[in-house]
Amino acid sequence: MRKLLLLLAAVAAVSVTTGESASAEGRKSLTQRWAHNFAMDRPWHGGYYNQTYGQPMAVVVPPTAHMRTNYSWGVGQNTMYPIHHQFGRSAPGTGAAAPGTFRPTPAWPSHTDQFGYYYIRAPW
Incomplete structure (x- = not known):
């Protein structure tokens, strides 16, 4: 038994x-x-452009990165989001859209998304 x-x-x-x-x-x-x-x-970028390039800037992270953190000036506004977008090897050329379609960084930014840097996973 x-x-x-x-x-x-x-x-x-x-x-x-x-x-x-x-x-x-x-x-x-x-x-x-x-x-x-x-x-x-959904688009890979937000509504703000990078001051240097005049377009949203893709920050390429390793393909194993799955989460991003957004910081905000204020009480309890820091957030974490998954990284969904991934560049393929045949990604289109320069620019995300026509110039003038994005907002500049405000004089007093209140969120890290307002700087125009957006995370994209690498294709490898």
Whole structure:
């Protein structure tokens, strides 16, 4: 009886670990699909341009980076967001849009997005 219980416990442990790895793999593909759909519907940049270039600036981060932090001057306005957009190897040339479509950095910026730097994951 003791051997049977030990055998059942071993089988249950193996099935639980196998189920966790399969669901983790399923979540990964679901996350990738969600990021792809998000990136197809929304632009990679915000509404502000970089002062040096006159366009939003893409800051290329490693493909393993998944979260970005935005800091704001104020009480409880610091936020974390996932990085959805990823450049392909055939990314378009210079500029995100026609000049004049973005706002400049305010004289008194209140958020890090207002500086015109936006995180994009690398393709490798």
